[in-house]
Amino acid sequence: MxxxxxxxxxxxxxxxxxxxxxxxxxxxxxxxxxxxxxxxxxxxxxxxxxxxxxxxxxxxxxxxxxxxxxxxxxxxxxxxxxxxxxxxxxxxxxxxxxxxxxxxxxxxxxxxxxxxxxxxxxxxxxxxxxxxxxxxxxxxxxxxxxxxxxxxxxxxxxxxxxxxxxxxxxxxxxxxxxxxxxxxxTHSRDCDKKTGDSTRFLFVGRLETIKGIQILLDAWRCLKREDCALDVVGAGSLEKEDYSTLNNVNFMGIVTDEELNRIYCRSDVFIYPTLWDSFPNTIIEAMSARCKIVTSRFLEGAFGGDESEAFMTFIEPDVNSILDEINKLAVNKSETRKQGELAYEFFMKNYExxxxxxxxxxxxxxxxxx
Known part of the structure; x- marks a missing residue:
């Protein structure tokens, strides 16, 4: 049957x-x-x-x-x-x-x-x-x-x-x-992590207000650093022109699975300040690519716990909280990348x-x- x-x-x-x-x-x-x-x-x-x-x-x-x-x-x-x-x-x-x-x-x-x-x-x-x-x-x-x-x-x-x-x-x-x-x-991603001097942030998802992309962009507009870059992957009502004036923002749009894998693997931090989600696949995918995770506080119940505190940060989805976290992670690049390795270990144990x-x-x- x-x-x-x-x-x-x-x-x-x-x-x-x-x-x-x-x-x-x-x-x-x-x-x-x-x-x-x-x-x-x-x-x-x-x-x-x-x-x-x-x-x-x-x-x-x-x-x-x-x-x-x-x-x-x-x-x-x-x-x-x-x-x-x-x-x-x-x-x-x-x-x-x-x-x-x-x-x-x-x-x-x-x-x-x-x-x-x-x-x-x-x-x-x-x-x-x-x-x-x-x-x-x-x-x-x-x-x-x-x-x-x-x-x-x-x-x-x-x-x-x-x-x-x-x-x-x-x-x-x-x-x-x-x-x-x-x-x-999701499957484990075979990432040969070779991130550069900049701290690379990544958003993957629907480009709609409910997924927190607008709040993230508003925070990025306030960012004064030159050593951070943001890749945005997905499609929705927000289009490329919404990003054209932002510094170090790379609008990727719709990509193939192969390209998405490459983007995950070059990223240091997956940042996802969503306003509503149940259990986002993209967070699991980012863990499989050894990314540090920053997401909304209401998802703490789904992903929280003593082990995840070592590599996940739960924030209020507002401009100031996002901006503070971006600055903190950029200052401590070495620690940020170590947390990405811990995310992968947690992924293999729980979400492989x-x-x-x-x-x-x-x-x-x-x-x-x-």
């Missing part, structure tokens, strides 16, 4: 969920059949990735009406309304039409990267996930988890995979579902792809056998 992975986007979007899908499928055990159910939605290809890989046994495509409303995601309030009001309403009206377009006869387990779509897969064993909600243990995340445990939402989801650092969410979901804590993973995929597929097998 098959595992179906459901995406609301096209793989060529190249964001965190799409990369998680590619990494997970590449590590499937022998005999595991995987069906990808995705859409044709790709407002932009954020990275250059292969959209046809042999690890998929079958691909099915849905054209979702609600994807035409994704422009609302530029606003946090409208994005919240889209996920929690508009999409549930659309699914209530069109679920039967969507279901008729799917061939699920060979599917026994469905993994959702967006939990709202559980209604399309009734009758199957459904695994919900942490990819697009429950980003922290905050009030709204706890409220939604309580709505689930009370049987009000996501009624047919009986299993959940959650990321580390959501102990309260895990406890609430666990009142109704069987929960497995599994992080994201083979280890993470083993955890994931053991969970899938457990679900299948129950």
């Amino acid at each position: 098959s595992l179906a992975i459901f995406l609301t986007t096209d793989l060529k979007m190249g964001g965190g969920v799409e990369r998680w899908t590619l990494n997970t499928v590449k590590g499937k055990p022998e005999g595991q059949k995987i069906i990808l159910i995705s859409t044709d939605y790709a407002d932009m290809a954020r990275f250059s990735i292969k959209t046809e890989i042999p690890e998929f046994d079958e691909r099915q495509t849905l054209n979702l009406l609600e994807n035409k409303l994704n422009f609302l995601r530029k606003s946090r309030v409208l994005s919240f309304l889209l996920d929690n009001a508009m999409i549930p309403l659309i699914l209530t009206l069109f679920k039967n039409s969507y279901r008729r377009k799917l061939n699920l006869s060979d599917v026994d387990v469905v993994y959702l990267t967006k939990n709202q779509y559980w209604k399309l897969f009734r009758g199957k064993k459904i695994i919900g996930s942490n990819h697009t909600e429950f980003g922290n243990d905050g009030f709204f995340s706890r409220l939604k988890a309580k709505l689930y445990s009370s049987g009000i939402i996501y009624r047919d989801i009986s299993y959940f995979q959650v990321f580390p650092g959501r102990e309260r969410i895990e406890g609430i979901l666990g009142k109704k579902a069987k929960v497995s804590v599994i992080p994201n993973g 792809l083979t280890k993470v995929n083993n955890l994931f597929y053991k969970f899938i097998e457990k679900v299948r056998n129950e």
Whole structure:
């Protein structure tokens, strides 16, 4: 029988969920059949990735009406309304039409990267996930988890995979579902670190305000140093002209995987002052390239702990905090690079792809056998 992975986007979007899908499928055990159910939605290809890989046994495509409303995601309030009001309403009206377009006869387990779509897969064993909600243990995340445990939402989801650092969410979901804590993973990068005299900072991600890029650029405008450089990789509403007046900022745009690997490997510090994320793949990728990590304080629960304090700095995503951290790291280049080595050791212990995929597929097998 098959595992179906459901995406609301096209793989060529190249964001965190799409990369998680590619990494997970590449590590499937022998005999595991995987069906990808995705859409044709790709407002932009954020990275250059292969959209046809042999690890998929079958691909099915849905054209979702609600994807035409994704422009609302530029606003946090409208994005919240889209996920929690508009999409549930659309699914209530069109679920039967969507279901008729799917061939699920060979599917026994469905993994959702967006939990709202559980209604399309009734009758199957459904695994919900942490990819697009429950980003922290905050009030709204706890409220939604309580709505689930009370049987009000996501009624047919009986299993959940959650990321580390959501102990309260895990406890609430666990009142109704069987929960497995599994992080994201990626492959180890073979980096021959040859960084120069400048301290090289790197941002990789969507170039949208919610990912903290605008705050980072505002901080960089205030930087008085000449011994720092910033590479910016990704695509979004912020374009190259937004960077043209900044000193030592290199706008890379969309790059191939090979080029992205080279950029990671030449960087000293991965700086990611995001305003919302669940468990960013890019932080894991930067660890695998021996980068010191600077990110937002609200992610401390996901990545925090005694070991990570040696190579991760959690800051408030504001101009002064970012500027202070950049100056501190540039002054202590040698120590900064030592912390990058510690990040790699932590990565190999916790996020190396083979280890993470083993955890994931053991969970899938457990679900299948129950």
